[in-house]
Amino acid sequence: MSSSPIAAARRRTELGLIVMAATITGAAYTLASLGQNAKIPPILVPFLLVLLALLVVAHLANRVLAKGADGTILPLAALLHGIGYVIIARLSERSAGLQTTWTFVAIVAYVATLIVIQRAADLARYQWSFLAIGATLLLLPLVPGVGTIKGGARIWVSLGPINFQPGEFAKIALALFFAGYLADHRDLIASGAWRVGPFHLPELRHLLPIAFAWGFAVVVMVAEKDLGSSLLFFTLFVVMMWVSTERASYLVIGLLLFSGAAYVAWRLFDHVKTRVAIWRNPWPQYQGKGYQIVQAMFAFANGGTGGTGLGLGSPEKIPVAKTDFIFAAIGEELGLLGTTAILIGFLLMIGGGLRIAIRSDRPFEKLLATGLTTIVGMQAFIIIGGVTRVVPLTGIALPFVSYGGSSLLANYVLLALLVRVSDSNARHLGETPNELTPQERLEAYRRRRAVAKAVAGSGS
Amino acid sequence: MNKQIRRLAVALLACYLILFVQLNVLAVGRQQELNADPRNNRQTERDFNRPRGSILAADGTVLALSVPTTRGDQFRYQREYPLGDLFGDVTGYYTFSFGSTQLERTQNDVLMGDTTEQRLRAIGGLFRGSETTGSVVLSMRPDVQQVAADALGTREGSVVVMDPHTGAIIAMISNPRYNPADVAVHDSKQAEAVLTYLNAQPGKPLLANAYQERYMPGSSFKVITTSIAFENGATTLDRVFPVSKSWLPPQTTDPITNYGGEACGGTMVEVFYRSCNIPFAQLATELGPQLMVDGTKKWGVGEKVPIDLPAPAASFFGEVSDFTDQLPLLAIGGFGQGSTTMVPLQMAMVASTVANGGVMIKPHVVDATLDHDGGVLSRTTPSVWKTPILPATADTLTGLMIGVVNQGTGRQMQLAGGIQAAAKTGTAQLNTTGPERSNAWIIGFAPATAPQYAIAVVLKGGPNDAISASTGGKLAGPIAKQVLDYLFAHPAPAAG
Numbered sequence: 001m002s003s004s005p006i007a008a009a010r011r012r013t014e015l016g017l018i019v020m021a022a023t024i025t026g027a028a029y030t031l032a033s034l035g036q037n038a039k040i041p042p043i044l045v046p047f048l049l050v051l052l053a054l055l056v057v058a059h060l061a062n063r064v065l066a067k068g069a070d071g072t073i074l075p076l077a078a079l080l081h082g083i084g085y086v087i088i089a090r091l092s093e094r095s096a097g098l099q100t101t102w103t104f105v106a107i108v109a110y111v112a113t114l115i116v117i118q119r120a121a122d123l124a125r126y127q128w129s130f131l132a133i134g135a136t137l138l139l140l141p142l143v144p145g146v147g148t149i150k151g152g153a154r155i156w157v158s159l160g161p162i163n164f165q166p167g168e169f170a171k172i173a174l175a176l177f178f179a180g181y182l183a184d185h186r187d188l189i190a191s192g193a194w195r196v197g198p199f200h201l202p203e204l205r206h207l208l209p210i211a212f213a214w215g216f217a218v219v220v221m222v223a224e225k226d227l228g229s230s231l232l233f234f235t236l237f238v239v240m241m242w243v244s245t246e247r248a249s250y251l252v253i254g255l256l257l258f259s260g261a262a263y264v265a266w267r268l269f270d271h272v273k274t275r276v277a278i279w280r281n282p283w284p285q286y287q288g289k290g291y292q293i294v295q296a297m298f299a300f301a302n303g304g305t306g307g308t309g310l311g312l313g314s315p316e317k318i319p320v321a322k323t324d325f326i327f328a329a330i331g332e333e334l335g336l337l338g339t340t341a342i343l344i345g346f347l348l349m350i351g352g353g354l355r356i357a358i359r360s361d362r363p364f365e366k367l368l369a370t371g372l373t374t375i376v377g378m379q380a381f382i383i384i385g386g387v388t389r390v391v392p393l394t395g396i397a398l399p400f401v402s403y404g405g406s407s408l409l410a411n412y413v414l415l416a417l418l419v420r421v422s423d424s425n426a427r428h429l430g431e432t433p434n435e436l437t438p439q440e441r442l443e444a445y446r447r448r449r450a451v452a453k454a455v456a457g458s459g460s
Numbered sequence: 461m462n463k464q465i466r467r468l469a470v471a472l473l474a475c476y477l478i479l480f481v482q483l484n485v486l487a488v489g490r491q492q493e494l495n496a497d498p499r500n501n502r503q504t505e506r507d508f509n510r511p512r513g514s515i516l517a518a519d520g521t522v523l524a525l526s527v528p529t530t531r532g533d534q535f536r537y538q539r540e541y542p543l544g545d546l547f548g549d550v551t552g553y554y555t556f557s558f559g560s561t562q563l564e565r566t567q568n569d570v571l572m573g574d575t576t577e578q579r580l581r582a583i584g585g586l587f588r589g590s591e592t593t594g595s596v597v598l599s600m601r602p603d604v605q606q607v608a609a610d611a612l613g614t615r616e617g618s619v620v621v622m623d624p625h626t627g628a629i630i631a632m633i634s635n636p637r638y639n640p641a642d643v644a645v646h647d648s649k650q651a652e653a654v655l656t657y658l659n660a661q662p663g664k665p666l667l668a669n670a671y672q673e674r675y676m677p678g679s680s681f682k683v684i685t686t687s688i689a690f691e692n693g694a695t696t697l698d699r700v701f702p703v704s705k706s707w708l709p710p711q712t713t714d715p716i717t718n719y720g721g722e723a724c725g726g727t728m729v730e731v732f733y734r735s736c737n738i739p740f741a742q743l744a745t746e747l748g749p750q751l752m753v754d755g756t757k758k759w760g761v762g763e764k765v766p767i768d769l770p771a772p773a774a775s776f777f778g779e780v781s782d783f784t785d786q787l788p789l790l791a792i793g794g795f796g797q798g799s800t801t802m803v804p805l806q807m808a809m810v811a812s813t814v815a816n817g818g819v820m821i822k823p824h825v826v827d828a829t830l831d832h833d834g835g836v837l838s839r840t841t842p843s844v845w846k847t848p849i850l851p852a853t854a855d856t857l858t859g860l861m862i863g864v865v866n867q868g869t870g871r872q873m874q875l876a877g878g879i880q881a882a883a884k885t886g887t888a889q890l891n892t893t894g895p896e897r898s899n900a901w902i903i904g905f906a907p908a909t910a911p912q913y914a915i916a917v918v919l920k921g922g923p924n925d926a927i928s929a930s931t932g933g934k935l936a937g938p939i940a941k942q943v944l945d946y947l948f949a950h951p952a953p954a955a956g
Contacts, residue, residue, distance in 0.1 A: 246461060
């Protein structure tokens with residue numbers, strides 16, 4: 001096995017950053033357990049160590065499976081994950097134990113994704129399968145007997161002992177479909193068969209799969225009352241259409257479609273009206289539906305600039321603080337400094353993801369990296385904006401930070417795909433040797449044997 | 461596509477900048493407003509898990525303190541009030557769900573160690589982990605408070621004892637009263653039940669009636685009327701008022717009578733100690749609305765009593781326009797009837813002013829605030845509120861008030877050991893028709909020549925009850941005597 005200095009440097013950087021993230025997490029954990037309001041028993045320490053070990057495992061997987069990949073996005077995920085874990089542990093001992101289990105599953109999925117998908121380009125071939133998978137996942141919560149309603153939204157699926165949110169995985173499947181489809185058809189779509197005013201519109205049949213996927217996602221989201229995910233899909237589609245076709249008209253169309261859909265949803269659905277009313281002024285409904293958001297505002301104010309200190313605030317006052325409102329809990333105990341750090345963490349991750357997209361010279365991988373980054377960036381914006389009353393609140397998980405298995409698992413798979421694209425860039429740019437993957441080696445071996453057999457056969 | 465991706469990066473950056481701005485708004489810009497919101501109990505919750513300093517009486521007796529709770533309690537500290545209901549009006553209560561009152565509220569920062577001064581002083585102890593809570597030391601004496609409480613018994617009313625020269629409140633108690641410990645329980649349902657019960661009680665037990673309520677003063681107000689008359693040259697000690705049973709003031713056909721319908725008259729000295737009503741109605745009428753109203757205002761009537769406790773009440777006499785066409789009202793106001801109402805504390809301040817040569821000192825209960833090491837954060841120094849009368853007038857009034865004790869309506873105030881007191885009684889008749897209701901008053905000070913203590917006692921009478929059937933001298937007098945006798949027998953230990 002040959003190695004390149006660039007790859008080695010990237011992995012060294014990654015290890016160093018992961019150690020830093022782990023140190024910050026460990027220090028935060030210690031502070032939180034010393035805080036008088038927190039109830040973190042010492043039994044959780046092994047769980048923390050397992051969590052930190054798992055992050056190192058992910059790094060080792062990169063060393064073997066994605067040598068040339070960007071060295072910053074995994075440590076950023078590790079830092080966000082670590083801070084989230086400390087807050088979860090500080091809120092609920094039981095959840096912290098479970099979150100460690102989810103971390104284990106997520107890291108296994110991360111490594112598995114890197115093992116299974118050795119060539120990012122291969123994924124493009126399965127675009128229709130991803131559309132089918134995405135559609136099925138989105139529909140699953142609507143199936144009677146399987147879907148369950150939690151917090152007013154029908155986004156959960158119960159299969160025996162396992163509960164999960166298929167929407168978290170659907171977003172990746174749909175990003176894969178869009179990247180594949182648009183990479184193949186972007187020229188046709190962009191060529192603009194007919195014009196309406198300043199807009200070039202493609203032939204309808206090229207738009208049909210996109211429109212279908214988009215309409216499908218929106219309808220399902222409205223049926224499941226999952227406004228946050230709906231907004232996320234909307235943004236994902238519009239952004240990917242725009243980037244792939246390089247036509248701003250898609251942004252305008254997307255914006256118009258969004259405004260129309262938002263207005264219709266507001267007119268038609270009481271729960272949307274309630275959300276908007278609470279967003280505009282939560283105080284009249286302080287005792288009811290506005291309670292959560294008001295408590296979040298109190299939490300930010302109580303935190304102030306420096307925060308109350310870990311374990312010294314009262315984030316347990318915010319309903320569902322460990323999932324959707326974890327950002328408010330961070331705001332209370334770590335203050336403006338802590339929340340700004342989280343924002344910067346996400347911005348750096350977005351920067352890393354989009355840099356991967358820009359470095360790629362193959363449309364599919366470029367679009368895939370763009371789509372995946374948009375998912376993370378927008379999802380974090382939607383929930384942080386919701387908690388801070390920048391946009392109406394829609395309950396979705398804060399990537400890597402919130403408590404929850406589905407979200408963690410899906411986001412680590414997403415991360416693995418980004419890392420894979422990044423590694424692919426390094427190989428294509430010649431930064432690391434473009435070695436054969438084990439699978440390719442196996443195929444080559446088979447082919448050689450077949451040739452040898454054929455030669456031997458003809459020789460006999 | 462790279463151009464679009466770069467623009468996407470800029471757009472996302474802009475989104476996050478908006479988030480950053482909003483976080484600043486919430487955590488910094490609106491921080492104070494949100495933290496002060498009554499629906500926000502985070503600060504209180506944090507405070508309940510921190511130690512809190514004590515409130516101490518002048519002799520060091522602990523009136524309010526925080527003790528660590530046993531395991532399993534909602535919070536780490538429980539506020540306790542060792543003397544029960546004796547100081548509830550002054551300390552107030554400190555609750556999680558229902559806020560705090562009185563000194564627990566106004567001195568919160570000192571008690572929590574949150575004043576800037578305390579934080580600066582605590583820097584040295586930052587790494588020693590020492591407590592930084594402050595304490596509040598009162599000028600009040602628990603023994604005198606207890607004597608006053610015992611003297612009041614179960615009767616509704618107030619006793620205020622103060623130092624006329626410094627304004628220091630020595631005792632201040634009101635019936636009905638409540639025990640702040642009952643409200644300070646951590647079980648908020650229980651606390652709510654107690655508060656609901658207390659709010660439903662007659663006589664407003666949650667209110668510090670001694671300074672937050674006002675009562676018709678009756679003849680005790682004649683001290684003020686007389687002072688105005690002397691200051692304006694409307695009378696002399698030798699002036700003789702004819703003996704009469706009734707007198708018809710201007711603008712009415714309804715005559716004014718003396719207490720009990722008696723015939724009453726004589727020199728200024730005599731009518732003062734006998735507490736005839738007609739002479740004071742005549743004095744008020746002679747002075748006229750302008751001089752009377754101006755005169756009462758010099759005494760601070762109409763202004764909130766300037767005590768260092770929250771929400772004090774203001775005494776009431778009226779404005780010139782109230783009396784111009786209502787001279788009979790002015791006439792009866794001259795002997796503290798009609799629309800006149802006085803805060804018990806202010807009546808103690810009236811006695812203090814006479815005792816203090818005409819200078820009215822601001823009353824205070826907080827003597828000093830101390831930091832965690834016992835270092836003084838602040839100490840109350842006497843400050844003048846008003847100068848309603850000249851020293852000469854004060855001397856004249858003292859003489860008149862001595863007469864009340866020696867041969868007048870306030871003979872119950874003749875103190876043990878021959879200490880000469882000066883006083884004025886009052887029996888305010890609350891209704892002219894229907895069941896008899898009256899307030900019994902006495903205000904005074906002792907020793908008359910070198911005053912050390914001023915006192916005001918009021919008992920609120922119910923319909924046809926024992927208080928309403930009696931007089932200020934007979935009922936309030938003995939209470940004042942009991943308290944003053946105790947004070948002279950048990951002078952305050954030297955400040956140490």
